[in-house]
Amino acid sequence: MTRDEARALDREDPLRELRARFDLPDGLIYLDGNSLGALPRAAVARQQEVVTREWGTSLIRSWNDHGWIDAPARVGAKIAPLIGAGPHEVIVTDSTSVNLFKLLAAAARLSDRRVILTESGNFHTDLHIAAGVAELMGFELRVVARDAVEVAIGPDVALLLLTHVHYKSGARWDMAALTARATAAGVRTVWDLSHSAGAVPLDLNGAGAELAVGCGYKYLNGGPGAPAFLYVAEHLQESLANPLSGWMGHAEPFAFTDDYRPAPGIARFLTGTPTILGLAALESGVESFAGVSMEALWAKSVALVDLFARLAAERCPELACVTPMDPEARGSHISFAHPHAFEICQALIADGVIGDFRAPDIVRFGITPLYVGHEDVWRAVDILADILATGRWRDPRFAVRGKVT
Numbered sequence: 001m002t003r004d005e006a007r008a009l010d011r012e013d014p015l016r017e018l019r020a021r022f023d024l025p026d027g028l029i030y031l032d033g034n035s036l037g038a039l040p041r042a043a044v045a046r047q048q049e050v051v052t053r054e055w056g057t058s059l060i061r062s063w064n065d066h067g068w069i070d071a072p073a074r075v076g077a078k079i080a081p082l083i084g085a086g087p088h089e090v091i092v093t094d095s096t097s098v099n100l101f102k103l104l105a106a107a108a109r110l111s112d113r114r115v116i117l118t119e120s121g122n123f124h125t126d127l128h129i130a131a132g133v134a135e136l137m138g139f140e141l142r143v144v145a146r147d148a149v150e151v152a153i154g155p156d157v158a159l160l161l162l163t164h165v166h167y168k169s170g171a172r173w174d175m176a177a178l179t180a181r182a183t184a185a186g187v188r189t190v191w192d193l194s195h196s197a198g199a200v201p202l203d204l205n206g207a208g209a210e211l212a213v214g215c216g217y218k219y220l221n222g223g224p225g226a227p228a229f230l231y232v233a234e235h236l237q238e239s240l241a242n243p244l245s246g247w248m249g250h251a252e253p254f255a256f257t258d259d260y261r262p263a264p265g266i267a268r269f270l271t272g273t274p275t276i277l278g279l280a281a282l283e284s285g286v287e288s289f290a291g292v293s294m295e296a297l298w299a300k301s302v303a304l305v306d307l308f309a310r311l312a313a314e315r316c317p318e319l320a321c322v323t324p325m326d327p328e329a330r331g332s333h334i335s336f337a338h339p340h341a342f343e344i345c346q347a348l349i350a351d352g353v354i355g356d357f358r359a360p361d362i363v364r365f366g367i368t369p370l371y372v373g374h375e376d377v378w379r380a381v382d383i384l385a386d387i388l389a390t391g392r393w394r395d396p397r398f399a400v401r402g403k404v405t
């Protein structure tokens with residue numbers, strides 16, 4: 001494919017106008033929306049309003065007058081259709097790590113089995129949090145290779161913790177099949193949707209999923225450190241107790257009683273005071289999906305990832321693609337292994353192509369169809385091929401590592 005052909009595909013793209021919803025620097029090819037989503041234009045005006053009018057002028061009255069107190073449930077209800085959940089099954093609060101702790105510990109209390117099962121190479125916060133819960137509650141954390149997960153779903157397993165789309169390879173579990181298998185074995189599954197929500201069509205209800213968490217700052221465009229979301233299927237909500245039983249999850253936080261009575265429904269999973277500026281930014285991020293179906297975004301993601309894979313196979317043979325080529329088995333990013341992935345990534349950034357590096361040897365490109373087009377992919381691979389062919393990445397300045405890689 002030529003650059004002109006890529007451009008022609010962009011002209012025919014029914015989603016091309018969506019890019020105008022984001023404020024992206026001219027000329028920059030941003031392929032890292034799976035790590036930090038781009039800035040929605042609406043977020044700038046909304047932050048201004050929340051800071052100056054709601055905080056600055058209305059001050060504490062805004063908890064009631066500007067709906068601050070309802071923001072976790074309101075934004076959760078806006079995320080719900082993106083993940084195939086009911087509006088009362090999702091709430092925005094805390095970080096993904098903290099939410100994972102809450103759901104794992106809450107679900108662990110319901111079981112008389114004593115094993116949490118997960119895969120090795122899962123995102124490390126998931127492994128660390130699961131290890132913490134296991135230690136605290138006298139459980140064993142059983143970590144097995146990806147291809148051994150299904151057979152490890154056994155009679156002593158209480159909980160199965162899986163990241164739906166793998167943060168490095170982009171490999172996607174079959175949520176419905178795994179959930180069915182686990183449920184049949186008496187095992188409850190907790191899904192981490194950090195690389196799925198806003199990236200792939202999800203149907204948590206249809207898949208029988210009961211518990212899930214996910215990031216707000218990646219595909220949902222909620223801004224740096226945006227609050228995360230958690231999902232609890234309606235039928236389970238009343239049986240689960242939030243182990244971080246703070247006042248915001250109380251049935252009557254402003255009754256100031258000594259005893260703890262959980263709020264009915266999903267609200268019991270709140271803990272402390274909601275982060276209003278972060279919630280407002282996330283609300284703008286989620287609203288950037290307005291009027292677009294996940295299916296349409298997914299069709300574009302498939303086309304763009306396929307294009308990236310095809311061009312890279314032709315022009316960058318030294319890169320080993322680690323992402324499944326079957327669209328049903330992947331998410332919306334594509335990753336390659338190379339011993340000098342870090343340096344290559346830095347050389348790309350210097351040339352205006354932002355992807356990211358994942359230790360020890362992966363360069364990763366997030367394909368966010370809301371604001372990435374065919375020509376972006378074409379140019380990214382063109383620049384990548386040139387960096388590899390010229391060996392430009394060997395410049396010592398590209399080996400310098402910051403705290404965040």
Ligand SMILES: Cc1ncc(COP(=O)(O)O)c(C=O)c1O
Pocket residue numbers: 095096097098123125126163167192194195215228
């Ligand atoms: C799969 C996965 N889970 C969790 C997290 C981290 O979530 P948080 O920083 O909100 O705790 C990430 C961050 O990249 C992730 O990729």
